[in-house]
Amino acid sequence: MSNAPRLTSLDALHRSLGATMTDFAGWDMPLRYGSERDEHNAVRTRAGIFDLSHMGEITVTGPDAMKALNYALVGNIATIGVGRARYTMICQEDGGIVDDLIVYRLGEDEYMVVANAGNAQIVLDAITERAAGFEGAEVRDDRDAYALIAVQGPESPGIVKSVTDADLDNLKYYAGLPGTVAGVPALIARTGYTGEDGFELFVAPEHAEQLWRALTEAGKDAGLVPCGLSCRDTLRLEAGMPLYGHELTTALTPFDAGLGRVVKFEKDGDFVGRTALEAAAKKAETNPPRKLVGLIAEGRRVPRAGFAVVAGGEAVGEVTSGAPSPTLGKPIAIAYVDAALAAPGTAGVGIDIRGTHEPYEVVALPFYKRQK
Numbered sequence: 001m002s003n004a005p006r007l008t009s010l011d012a013l014h015r016s017l018g019a020t021m022t023d024f025a026g027w028d029m030p031l032r033y034g035s036e037r038d039e040h041n042a043v044r045t046r047a048g049i050f051d052l053s054h055m056g057e058i059t060v061t062g063p064d065a066m067k068a069l070n071y072a073l074v075g076n077i078a079t080i081g082v083g084r085a086r087y088t089m090i091c092q093e094d095g096g097i098v099d100d101l102i103v104y105r106l107g108e109d110e111y112m113v114v115a116n117a118g119n120a121q122i123v124l125d126a127i128t129e130r131a132a133g134f135e136g137a138e139v140r141d142d143r144d145a146y147a148l149i150a151v152q153g154p155e156s157p158g159i160v161k162s163v164t165d166a167d168l169d170n171l172k173y174y175a176g177l178p179g180t181v182a183g184v185p186a187l188i189a190r191t192g193y194t195g196e197d198g199f200e201l202f203v204a205p206e207h208a209e210q211l212w213r214a215l216t217e218a219g220k221d222a223g224l225v226p227c228g229l230s231c232r233d234t235l236r237l238e239a240g241m242p243l244y245g246h247e248l249t250t251a252l253t254p255f256d257a258g259l260g261r262v263v264k265f266e267k268d269g270d271f272v273g274r275t276a277l278e279a280a281a282k283k284a285e286t287n288p289p290r291k292l293v294g295l296i297a298e299g300r301r302v303p304r305a306g307f308a309v310v311a312g313g314e315a316v317g318e319v320t321s322g323a324p325s326p327t328l329g330k331p332i333a334i335a336y337v338d339a340a341l342a343a344p345g346t347a348g349v350g351i352d353i354r355g356t357h358e359p360y361e362v363v364a365l366p367f368y369k370r371q372k
Helices: 011-016 036-045 065-072 117-131 156-161 205-218 229-238 274-286
Strands: 020-024 027-032 047-051 056-061 085-091 097-107 110-115 138-141 147-152 176-181 184-189 198-203 224-226 290-297 308-311 314-325 330-338 349-353 356-363
Touching (some): 027 036, 027 229, 036 224, 047 205, 056 065, 056 117, 117 138, 176 205, 205 224, 330 349
Antiparallel strands (some): 056 138, 085 097, 097 110, 147 198, 176 184, 308 349
């Protein structure tokens, strides 16, 4: 059995553009095409185009599809309207986070669950197992049925509008509609992972290159550039968006991660992890051991995941993500720290960077929020 990474349908195009490729979650993906700082700044000020075809699409259909997903996931799937999307999570029986997901309701009895690439098989297996008790629900692995292209940044509405007749002006955030983009049938979703306005376009893999080229041409005058995974990470970090394997793991519940709002105890029926999550909710309210915070450097040294957060010479937390912030012009980090030190402006907090305790300012997340 080959251990070679999987290739997206845009692989040859990325190489023709001079992309630096990297193995990510079993896929060969573009890390950057040139300067990751330039790609990051393009998304913040103009627009960038991303290949996200490594994400995992799972379709759940049938008269019991909603009930099956309500049992399998922590969110209230019953309240998602047709054409809308919802951020949610799938948890273990003990409340640990298996993955964070977006669920799109495509029709009355049809849902698409989008999982992170590294967890796609685990999520597919878990949903399939949990849906087995619902006769009127069918779970389908649609990972090979879709390529996914994202256009993100303030110029993205104008770019996408120029190649589609779909009504993008009335397409709300976390909503999607079927349409044709540059002659290609697509699900057009107003979602993204950058902190900017933008669209994610789900298309058949054989249409991906045609769509990418048309969008690139349409965005030429607006300053659209191809973007890799490296700037996607700094964009989501500035926007305070969690990354599975960093801020979210099976060792943490949504309440540990400050995302307890995604758990809907009021929904009808039982769901996997309910009892453990009820206990986690009480603990988070009364006696949270650690909280997720933002940290901004006073100096220039860059923290990385796993570095210790320190105060008074003692370790008081751990960095989950860290990088230079092109927008702020300083290194930033997301970290879990002792709850007593989590208030913005708390003095005396630093990060141990290779033996030196570098001073950092505790701030509320996100670091960056776009102007509406």
